[in-house]
Amino acid sequence: MTCRVQVSETTEEAVRQAADAIVRILRDAIEERGWTSLALAGGRTPRPLYLQLAQPPYRTAVQWERVEWFWSDERPVPPDHPDSNYRLAAETLFAELAPPASRIHRILTELDPREAACRYEATIRSVFRVGPPAIPRFDLILLGMGADGHIASLFPGTAALEEQDRLVVANEVPQLQTTRLTFTPPLLRAARAILVLVTGEEKAPAVRDALEGPLDPQRLPAHLLRQAEGQVLWILDRAAASQLAGHYGRRGSSQPSADRG
Numbered sequence: 001m002t003c004r005v006q007v008s009e010t011t012e013e014a015v016r017q018a019a020d021a022i023v024r025i026l027r028d029a030i031e032e033r034g035w036t037s038l039a040l041a042g043g044r045t046p047r048p049l050y051l052q053l054a055q056p057p058y059r060t061a062v063q064w065e066r067v068e069w070f071w072s073d074e075r076p077v078p079p080d081h082p083d084s085n086y087r088l089a090a091e092t093l094f095a096e097l098a099p100p101a102s103r104i105h106r107i108l109t110e111l112d113p114r115e116a117a118c119r120y121e122a123t124i125r126s127v128f129r130v131g132p133p134a135i136p137r138f139d140l141i142l143l144g145m146g147a148d149g150h151i152a153s154l155f156p157g158t159a160a161l162e163e164q165d166r167l168v169v170a171n172e173v174p175q176l177q178t179t180r181l182t183f184t185p186p187l188l189r190a191a192r193a194i195l196v197l198v199t200g201e202e203k204a205p206a207v208r209d210a211l212e213g214p215l216d217p218q219r220l221p222a223h224l225l226r227q228a229e230g231q232v233l234w235i236l237d238r239a240a241a242s243q244l245a246g247h248y249g250r251r252g253s254s255q256p257s258a259d260r261g
Contacts, residue, residue: 005234007241011199014237018197019052021233023061025193029139030066036139039070042085045144045197054096064097068127072141073153073182074107113170113179121167135190143196149206149220153180156219160184185224192230201239208243
């Protein structure tokens with residue numbers, strides 16, 4: 001596993017750094033294999049990133065028609081609901097990039113969550129042409145991180161953190177009184193690259209814990225990223241990085257973070 005941290009002075013610069021990294025990773029994958037796989041993140045943080053990717057020069061920097069689009073998690077709402085992660089991507093990315101509908105693989109949230117998880121796992125295996133027990137390897141998984149250290153919809157203390165066999169599960173989240181659909185730790189760990197975009201001072205304690213605290217994924221699910229097989233790139237604005245003890249550079253410079261796992 002290679003872990004790198006890039007700290008940008010502003011949120012806008014962090015978004016540009018993330019867009020540059022996405023383009024680089026996807027273009028390399030397309031050049032190598034002719035297609036690429038991307039799992040999108042949800043929540044509020046990705047919106048400016050998706051808007052950036054939909055504008056020049058990023059809009060024409062990748063053969064977007066060769067991308068297979070997935071989501072690392074989803075909320076149990078219809079696809080046209082304001083809280084839908086699919087809707088966020090549809091309104092920001094797909095409206096401009098217009099990828100083929102056959103390459104957009106949304107989670108069927110209109111189904112029972114457990115049935116939706118089973119079907120999504122089947123879809124992933126079908127696209128990657130990988131049967132169990134093998135684990136598909138995404139070229140890139142985009143993630144944010146909550147102030148509680150959750151990634152995708154793997155929240156502290158929830159059952160999905162212990163999942164070792166399934167790729168996608170319906171994860172009960174008592175602290176939110178809901179059930180979320182989420183990629184599981186084995187699927188996250190197998191990715192060739194993971195990009196974590198975190199901005200804002202309210203995330204600073206979790207960023208410090210994720211990168212410098214003692215390993216404990218049950219308490220802080222972002223610690224799972226220390227066990228990743230591929231490259232993990234953290235892109236932070238200065239506010240989110242403000243409590244880090246280590247020196248991680250300025251204006252997008254980077255260096256490996258310590259492996260405390």
